[in-house]
Amino acid sequence: MVLKSPKLIINKLVLVGREKSYTVNFDVGINIIHGDSDTGKSSILNLIDYLLGSKKIYMYDEIEQHGKYAMLEVSLNDKVYTIKRNIFDPKENIDVFSSNIENMNRVFPLEYSPDYDKEGPAGYFSDFLLSSLNIPIIKVKQSPSKDNSPMVRLSFRDIFKYCYFDQDDVGSREILDRKNPSLVVKNKETFKFIHNVLDTQITELQNEIGEKNREKKELINKYTVISSFLLETKLSTEESLRDKRESLEEKIKYLENEKNNLTERMKSDNQEMEELREVVLELEEKINNRLSQKSHKETQLEQNIRLKKEYQNDINKLQTSLKVKNSLALQHSQKVECPLCNSILETVEIKKHFVEHNEDVLKKEINSIRNRSKDLSNLIEQLRDEILIIENRLSDEREKLSKAKSTLDISSEKYISPYISQRDMIVSELYTFKEQIDKIEYFLKIRAQLSEIKQKEELLKKQIGELQTKLENLKKQTPSIEETLYEIGTYLKEFLEYIPIKKAFGISLSDKTHLPIVRDRNYTELTSGGLRTLVSLGYITSLLKNSLFRETNYPSLIMIDTVGKYLGKTKKNADEVDESKENKQEGLDDPKKYLRIYKYLDEFSSNFIKKGVAHQIILVDNDFPDDLEIDYDQYVVKRFSVEEKEGYEIGFINNATANNI
Template sequence: MVVKSPKLIINKMVLIGRSKSYHVNFENGINIIHGDSDTGKSSILNLIDYLLGSKKVYMYDELEQHGKYALLEVSLSNKVYTIKRDIFNPKADIEVFSSNIENIENVFPLEYSPNYEKEGAAGYFSDFLLSSLNIPIIKVKKSPSKENSPMVRLSFRDIFKYCYFDQDDVGSRDLLDRKNYSLMAKNKETFKFLHNVLDTQITELQNMIGEKVREKKEIENKYGAISSFLLETKLSTEGSLQAEKEELNEKLIFLEKEKNKITDKMKSNNAEMEELRSIVLEIEQKINILFSKKSHKEAQLEQNLRLKKEYYNDINKLQTVLQVKDSISMLNYKVVECPLCDSRMETSEIKKHFIEHNEDVLKKEINSIKNRSKDLNKIVDELRDELFIIEDEIISNRTQLDKAKSILDTKAETFISPYISQRDMVISELSSYKEQLDKVKYFLKVRSQLSELKQKQEVIANQISELDSRLESLKEQTPSVEETLSDLGTYLKEFLEYIPIKNAYGISFSEKTFLPIVRDREYIDLTSGGLRTLVSVGYITSILKNSLINETNFPSLIMLDTIGKYLGKTKKYSEDADGAKESKIEGLDDPKKYIRIYDYIQKMSNDFLEKGIEHQIILVDNDFPDDLEKDFAQYVVKRFSTEDKEGYEIGFINNAN
């Protein structure tokens, strides 16, 4: 069973830090991240989302203090790429390498703009993702109901809304921007596009085939021009260059060993060397002082980040006082009835029990704290810049230290004449071979670009063939909105009956909003937060399932954060009294229902993997029952605990204080 829905598979994510790197590896099928609250679980999904083009990283102290940039290795329709992005500068271009993470030094990166405000050297990042996934790049009406509505781009970010539900989305009444008419209208067009039911779907597909044919022709011309140039310059083939590289590496290893043997025989104890040795010691002391300064600045940065958070809390408290003051105004004399005992009371008497604050004083204090917060932001930026400067100084001094040690060794040679000429000859050969190796590596990069063009040519040819097949399929049997919604409703019903929920009737997808309906009630009207959680999980799971059965534009990946929300598993999320009462009536505090979410997802995923249909499901949760811990251990890619437990990490940033 081969389904031609796009395939986006995440292989690994790496956060490069100041002192170490933080890795998360992923597999096909189910991937689970679980552990205690505030250990960085959600930040892993947030970083993946950012590396796939979202506007910002949600910073927290450890990430801000230790992180520098992030890497994401992905497979886009079976072609591996590595995406690199600065976590502190979301407007900077995103670098894309046509290789896995380990080999990014061997290829030249392409630079893409993260948004449509300006074009990057290689174009727009969203267009790169869509093109690599063989998803048509189209425009849709901003307001579909209006004839003269302006057209807006349908970006990868619009599609990814249906792939990633963060901890605020799961169980939320405002799922998929339900309360924002403008965004909701575009989301509906995106939904139709995902399922090939847009009115213009066939036309858009024909346009994309034309674009792909033109792109293939351009690449063929470019390949021919570069190939002719390399032929004229008599540049060796990739195979010859690779063999030369291996030969040079072997020679370098041999010569390094020879140099070390000679060095071991040499002595450097002459009195004339003492001055040089003192210089080496002085530089080493400088480096130690710089490391001490670095630790001090890092401590200051951490302290100021904490103070910044305190200012934020103080402002919130003062603003709350102002709001309460406005709502309990007792300037005028009144006689009111007590809401508890119906006795009559004078507002002047009530007023005695409340402390009144001068509104101007409160506002001035808020402004004062905001000003201090702005100053603090400057200090944080300055400290971060100072840390970068100190790190550069450390690198510079280490370079000086290496040079001084090299001079020391060279001077020592003058007192050991039997070995000098022999060692010089080895060093000269080493230098010559290193230069040759650098040239070979550069030429290999050039050759790899040519190979990349050839591969791209083949990929586009396959994409054109796939698009032609999809076009023929659409022409023969264009799916209707009604048929698609019916299928999705069936999958949602299967999920909710499997859990099971009480009274599993009237389950479908709304023809008006494309959101779920349960018991003939719109999703937004479901009062139980626990039920909304189950329905939202079933909703995104049904969309994934449909993409693995039918031809769609859905990337075969879903990410869900905190799927135990409102199910009595996660203390952080509690409902209001009415919602909690409804959830209790629904029986959603039964731990078996929570476990059956995982059972359903496991069964669905395994069924498709057995048929050779690739996909990926990444789940994040807090409290993990012992039964799941044991039965789903094979799917766990990261687990965290604030306590010292074997097999657990203290957090994603696992060297933070």
């Protein structure tokens, strides 16, 4: 069975952090993420949505603390791309690499604007996704009932809201912007476009074919110009460049081994030198210690000499005091000669300014200071002798050090110099080869860009052919909105009968809102949260199922957050769940209904996989019954627990100290 609708498959999500990267790998078919609350399950879907162009991201504490940027590897109609986006600035351009994550550094990225406010260097991100999925880029009337209504772009985001129900959408009365009248109108036009029943679809399809033909012509011209330039510059072919790179990589590997072997030989051959180095280091350490001792002794010597001079000054002052006292001791007033300045002084006047001191006390103090000065002189001589001894030893050790260094230099020249010379040559060659590889990598990127242009031209040819086939089919048998609503309503009825719900009658899609009707009541009028949950799950699953059977513009992906919202899951904790009276009347506290959801999705997905129809279903839920854990373990891509548990991670950010996601 050939897939008629666009195919969007998520291969890998990577949140690159400051300490490590956080990765989730996905498969075709069902993918289940489950675990305790506050472990980051919803953030995984939120990041995927953001990397597919959402204007906002819920910046949980752990992501803000540990994250840097995010990448999403996707397959768009079987062609692999890597989308890279700044998680801290939603307005920054989005990088798209035409390769998987492992090889993204081998190609030049294209920069797309995240919204239609300002065009990026490569255009708009929404247009890139639509074009890659071969979905026509169109405008729809803001008010379809008015002939003069302004036209607004229909973006990938308008389509994707029918593919992703977050935990606020599942079971919500306000599903698909029911509170916003202008968006409700646009959603109806989007629904028609998804299912090829828009009134202007044929005209828009013709315009899209013309636009792709113009783009193909531009690519052919661009390819011709670039290939002519490469031919004139005689740039090697891609095969030749790859051969050169492979040859250089082998040489680098060989030289790296030689360098390592050389290092090992240097280590084994210089044992004698190591002993000499130890002798040199020991002598240098001794000399440093001697110098430190010498410096300390010289400081002591300087301090003691200064102190001895102070003692001598004190003795001189005391002796002067004795002379003055003897002169002043005369009984009669007379003129005397000053012992200091030789001037003539009146003794009577002088006595007024001096305090009388005992002559014996002064003499004793002089003797005491002389004794201390004498001891100090002995200490000074001792310090001089010690400094002389240190200097002699320093001289001997310096001479030994000089001889040891000389011997070491000779040994180095004998043992090490040849190795150093060889090593320098190897390092130089390695640097040259690595430079050449960098240039080759750059040229390969240019070649890859040229190859990408050619591949894009071929892709456009294929897309134009598919669009022309679609146009012919639309002209022959354009499906009516009534037929489309009937088919999807039939799939919804099958789902609700399979669960089953009580009173499964009056099930269809509204021709006014295109939302479900159950028991002849509009979705928004259903009072049971559990019933609305089942209906919303059945609705999004039916949209996917219809796209896998028919030619639509609906990507082959659905993402559902909190599958078991409002539903009883296990008999063990059913009484703990706060359910409304209506839920109990509906019998939705029966855990079997919850199990039947997974059984339906498993059978539904397996049947299409067997037919070769690729699609993807990503489910997030909280506690997971043991029966499901066993039966659907093959589909589980991540499981989280706040407690350490074998086979579980503590959260998406699994190195955080606390999980508040």
